[in-house]
Amino acid sequence: ILNVEQSPQSLHVQEGDSTNFTCSFPSSNFYALHWYRWETAKSPEALFVMTLNGDEKKKGRISATLNTKEGYSYLYIKGSQPEDSATYLCAWYSSNTGKLIFGQGTTLQVKP
């Protein structure tokens, strides 16, 4: 069974706090790791697609790192804002199955 695990399951922070989430995935047959933000009543929106070990990507206050050898990725949000409230999904793309397998997501609530 190929599992993608995310932690924590949910997170409540105050506006201005920085936070980070973890995504664990199988280290074998790695092709890519995706991060998505899913706001209530909207579609999941792609944040990052990461392919290289050691990769770091940044979009505004959000950044992500990738370790393919040990099978984990971190997503960081600096100075959380209420508009960052959403479910953050990671997904592992396997080279031998060609499938994008999602974790269960981390739901972030940022209180003003």
Place this chain on the structure above:
Amino acid sequence: DAGVTQSPTHLIKTRGQHVTLRCSPISGHKSVSWYQQVLGQGPQFIFQYYEKEERGRGNFPDRFSARQFPNYSSELNVNALLLGDSALYLCASLSVEPGYGYTFGSGTRLTVV
């Protein structure tokens, strides 16, 4: 440019009935994937189609089937509906350009009663 469009947005069906969900990908995208999302879980892979051919299938029973048309739109069919099929069904449009994530539609909320 229109995004990924799915129809209908909501649907209520009775156990044992059949349902067809529709998806139109972004113009120029030739690959479509279908996902089922149940509350509290991440999206579960159902099917992937590329150039009208099935390229992958998830662990779903044969009651689930799909197809892709020459214009790259796609249908997901579910026969003999069960209560457990109640979920949000997401369609994703895939670019052939490397480094781009999937573009998702807003989904179809299926309720089986």
